[in-house]
Amino acid sequence: MKTFAEAFIQMLDDFGIRYIFGIPSGPWTPFMEAMRQSNVEFVLVSNEASAGFMADVCARLTGKPGVCYGTFGPGATNLSTGIANALLDRSPVLALTSQVPTAMRTRVTQMKIDHQALFEPISKWTAELSVDNLSETVVKAVDIACQEVPGPVHLGIPSELGEMPVPDCESVVSDTTGHQRQVAASTTESIQRVEQLMRSARKPIIALGLSATRADVETVVNQFVEKQGIPVILTPMAKGMISEESPYYAGVLFHALSDQVAQTHGDADLVIAIGYDVVEFNYEEWLPDAPIVHIDTVPADIDSSYEVYEVIGDIRQTLEAMLCFPQFGYDWCLEELEDRKKRLFANLSPDTPNFSPHHALNILREVLPDDGIMTCDVGAHTHLIGQLWKTYRWGNQIMTNGGSSMGFGIPAAIAAKLCCPDRQVACVTGDGGFLMMAGEMATAINLGTPVVFVVLTDQNLQLIKIKQERKGFPQYGTRLFDDTYSPAHTYFGVPVLVATDEETYRSALIKAFGMNAPVIVEAFVDPAEYDDLILKPHRVEE
Numbered sequence: 001m002k003t004f005a006e007a008f009i010q011m012l013d014d015f016g017i018r019y020i021f022g023i024p025s026g027p028w029t030p031f032m033e034a035m036r037q038s039n040v041e042f043v044l045v046s047n048e049a050s051a052g053f054m055a056d057v058c059a060r061l062t063g064k065p066g067v068c069y070g071t072f073g074p075g076a077t078n079l080s081t082g083i084a085n086a087l088l089d090r091s092p093v094l095a096l097t098s099q100v101p102t103a104m105r106t107r108v109t110q111m112k113i114d115h116q117a118l119f120e121p122i123s124k125w126t127a128e129l130s131v132d133n134l135s136e137t138v139v140k141a142v143d144i145a146c147q148e149v150p151g152p153v154h155l156g157i158p159s160e161l162g163e164m165p166v167p168d169c170e171s172v173v174s175d176t177t178g179h180q181r182q183v184a185a186s187t188t189e190s191i192q193r194v195e196q197l198m199r200s201a202r203k204p205i206i207a208l209g210l211s212a213t214r215a216d217v218e219t220v221v222n223q224f225v226e227k228q229g230i231p232v233i234l235t236p237m238a239k240g241m242i243s244e245e246s247p248y249y250a251g252v253l254f255h256a257l258s259d260q261v262a263q264t265h266g267d268a269d270l271v272i273a274i275g276y277d278v279v280e281f282n283y284e285e286w287l288p289d290a291p292i293v294h295i296d297t298v299p300a301d302i303d304s305s306y307e308v309y310e311v312i313g314d315i316r317q318t319l320e321a322m323l324c325f326p327q328f329g330y331d332w333c334l335e336e337l338e339d340r341k342k343r344l345f346a347n348l349s350p351d352t353p354n355f356s357p358h359h360a361l362n363i364l365r366e367v368l369p370d371d372g373i374m375t376c377d378v379g380a381h382t383h384l385i386g387q388l389w390k391t392y393r394w395g396n397q398i399m400t401n402g403g404s405s406m407g408f409g410i411p412a413a414i415a416a417k418l419c420c421p422d423r424q425v426a427c428v429t430g431d432g433g434f435l436m437m438a439g440e441m442a443t444a445i446n447l448g449t450p451v452v453f454v455v456l457t458d459q460n461l462q463l464i465k466i467k468q469e470r471k472g473f474p475q476y477g478t479r480l481f482d483d484t485y486s487p488a489h490t491y492f493g494v495p496v497l498v499a500t501d502e503e504t505y506r507s508a509l510i511k512a513f514g515m516n517a518p519v520i521v522e523a524f525v526d527p528a529e530y531d532d533l534i535l536k537p538h539r540v541e542e
Contacts, residue, residue, distance in 0.1 A: 001165040004131060005030035008157075011138050012067060013039050019058060019418060020096070021051035022069030022079075027098040030162030043418070044446065046439030048075055050411035052082010052152075056091040057375070057398060057415040065092040065145050066415075072098055072159075073111035076118060084122040085403030086152045088279050089237070090210060092145035093152040095119060099128070102158050119154035126154040131166050148183050148297040149277075150214065183297050186313030191321050193309055194293050197270055198228070202331045205250070205268035206232045208241050210402070211296050212275025213394055215315035221274065222246070224323055229330055230272070231337055233265050235280040236386040236401045240394035244341075247334050251344055254281050255386030256533040260344050262286070264337065275315050278302070279402040295319070348388045348533065354526035355501045357381055357456055361388055363502060364426060364454060367509045372424040373398065373416045377409030377433030380463040380530040381456050385428065387533075407436035410453060414440060417449040424513060426452045431480055432461045442492040444518035452512045453494075453520045458527040459485065466531055487522050496520045 002010070009031060012020070021043045024032055035042045045051045048070040055066025066086075070079030076097045086093040097119075099105075100112045119126045125144045127137050141153040198204060206225065218241055225232055225242065231250040232242050242249055251261035265271075271292045276283070283292065283302045291307040294300040295318050300308050311318055349358045361384065368374060375398040376385050382399060391397040398416060400408045413427035429437075434455045444451055461478040468475055487498050497512055497519060499505035505523050512519035 001168060003030060003034070003162065004134065004164045004166050005034040005162040007134060007166045008129075008138070009034040009038050009040050011135065015142060016062075016064050017067055019043050019054075019415075020067045020069055021045055021054040021415075022096075023048055023051070023071070023075060024069075025071030025075065025098055027157070027159035027162055028069065028071065043443070045411065045443050047437070048078035049081040049405075049407060050437060050440055050443070052079055052086060052093065052095065053400075053405075053408050053411040054082075054415035054418075055093045055095075056082065056086040056089060057412045058419055059086075059091045059093055059150075060398065061395065061416060061419040065094050065142055067094045067096065069096045070098075071111075072100060073113050076113065076115050080118060080122060081405060081407075083119065083152045083154070085400055085405045085408065087122050087124075088402035088404075089400050090150050090214070090277065090279070090402065091152070092142075092150040094141060094145060095123065095152050095154045097154065097156055099156045099158050101160050115154065115156045122152070123154045124151045126156070128156040128158065129161065130158070131161065131164055134166060148214075149211070183314045186295075186311045186318045186321075190309070190311040190313075191318060194272075194295075194311060194322060195325050197291065197293060197309065198272075198325065198328055201270035201328075203268050204228075204230050204270035204272055204330065205265050206230050207253070207265075207271055207273045207276050208232060208234045208238045209273065209276035209296075210235060210237045210280060211277050212241060212315060213238055215275060217241075217274070217316050217319055218394060220316060220319045220323065224319055227323065227327055228325075229332060229334075231264055231332060233261060235276070236382075236399060237280060238275070238394070239386070239389070239397050240391035243392060244345075244390045247338060249341060250337065251341070252386050253286055255383045257344060257347055257387060260340065260347065261387075263340060273300075274319070276300075277402070345388070348384065350529060350532070352526070352529060354528070355499075355505070355524070356529050357384055357525050357527065358388060358529060359502050360454065360456060360505060360523045360525055361385065361428070363506050364428070364509060365390060367506070367513065368426055369424050371396065372426065373413075373420060375399070375409050375412035375416055375425070375427045377427075377429035378404050378406045379430040379433060379461070380466065380527065380534060381428060381430055383463075383534050384530070406433050409433055410437040410440045411443075413451045413453065414444055414447065414449050417451050418447065424452075425449075426454060428454045428456065430462065431455055431457045431459065435480065438491055441494040441518065441520070445493045449518060450516045451518050452509065453518070454509075455520060455522045457487075457522055457524050460527070462527045462530055463534070466534060469531075491520060494518045494520055496522055499523045 051068035055068040059066035145153045250264040295311045409429040417425040497508035
């Protein structure tokens with residue numbers, strides 16, 4: 001008979017899972033030995049939070065659940081940051097933790113905390129594995145993680161289980177895509193109501209959100225937009241669903257210069273929200289005085305005072321039915337929309353004498369291939385990326401906006417390169433985010449993942465500094481380095497290329513991408529432009 005560890009890893013292999021990210025412990029060694037002899041690879045990270053972030057990104061890019069591991073107590077609590085982020089970013093993840101021996105469950109003992117109590121509020125389901133429930137519990141966990149709305153599931157593994165024998169069990173089904181599509185079709189009546197509302201509207205607008213990215217609707221959405229001639233706004237995590245080159249592209253909600261984007265959606269007399277998940281931004285923060293058609297797999301979370309028409313069901317099937325609507329003809333002026341878009345992008349790249357964040361992003365966009373992947377961290381630069389960065393296709397830009405955890409960008413880039421080894425990968429992070437995850441440079445070296453890590457160094461937690469200043473408070477507690485700071489030559493073997501202007505930055509990027517190894521490009525930027533680009537508070541304080 002197989003050991004519990006061998007049977008468990010075989011099940012993950014059957015599901016097509018290729019990586020488990022984490023930091024090992026004694027009870028985990030039988031599982032590592034099982035992985036050594038399987039197709040599943042254990043990836044050692046420097047912090048368990050990174051393991052959660054990496055599992056999240058693997059799930060987004062592969063469509064299969066990402067998997068991560070943490071040991072008793074502090075391993076689990078560190079892991080919980082990445083798991084909470086996956087919950088709010090809607091990523092199917094299996095969070096595995098070793099638990100104290102069953103015999104010690106009611107005793108006071110070292111590193112003991114209640115993992116089920118820890119993970120229950122930040123996961124869709126939590127369970128404890130045993131010899132008797134292994135197969136059914138793992139299958140159920142994958143099913144729950146992948147079903148709409150996807151998210152993490154926690155599985156606790158008592159420390160004594162690894163080497164215990166288990167009865168032979170049948171191989172599990174390896175295809176997880178069926179779990180994602182188990183959504184009922186929308187009703188005919190609700191779709192007919194959408195047609196009536198569109199027929200009577202003069203200036204409808206489409207709002208694309210996070211749920212649309214899981215529904216395989218990119219082509220259908222673009223066909224619908226082209227047929228009806230409706231401008232489109234997006235949430236940040238839906239970037240790439242419609243190209244910035246489209247004449248109907250109208251910008252990203254609540255990121256840099258969002259007041260200019262509001263010039264378009266503020267004129268709308270009907271909002272067609274496709275896969276709009278309020279985990280990014282609540283409807284109430286931007287909606288015009290107009291009815292809303294909410295097309296999603298779950299009902300709208302919105303104040304009852306708004307006029308909402310819900311179309312709940314399979315998003316793709318709904319849009320395919322809407323493609324059959326006649327072409328209505330609306331009052332939007334394409335020339336005006338194009339002028340607004342040109343002004344928006346021009347204003348995002350102001351004529352500034354100093355080396356600024358927009359210079360760093362625009363040059364990176366020129367150097368990185370169109371199909372390259374850029375991940376980013378959380379901070380002032382995220383608001384600029386959300387509006388300025390041209391994404392071309394969904395999945396080419398990876399950020400966190402539901403969870404919005406600092407430290408996301410670096411592990412996200414390493415995971416992206418593991419999942420997409422044939423594509424160029426870059427990460428853009430602030431110096432604050434880099435400090436959180438500098439240890440993952442060792443992970444990048446150990447894996448040999450050739451990622452270019454762009455660190456925008458401005459020596460402050462710039463977003464919080466701006467918020468302090470807008471409230472009339474002096475800067476306090478947000479300065480990262482003093483004026484004596486000088487860059488390191490390497491971090492854990494990853495070389496650092498320093499850039500202080502556009503010319504040295506462009507040269508550093510070209511050199512870095514040619515090195516076929518992990519490289520840090522530290523760009524010393526003037527953050528002054530953030531204050532003009534980030535015009536107003538964004539939902540809750542970050």
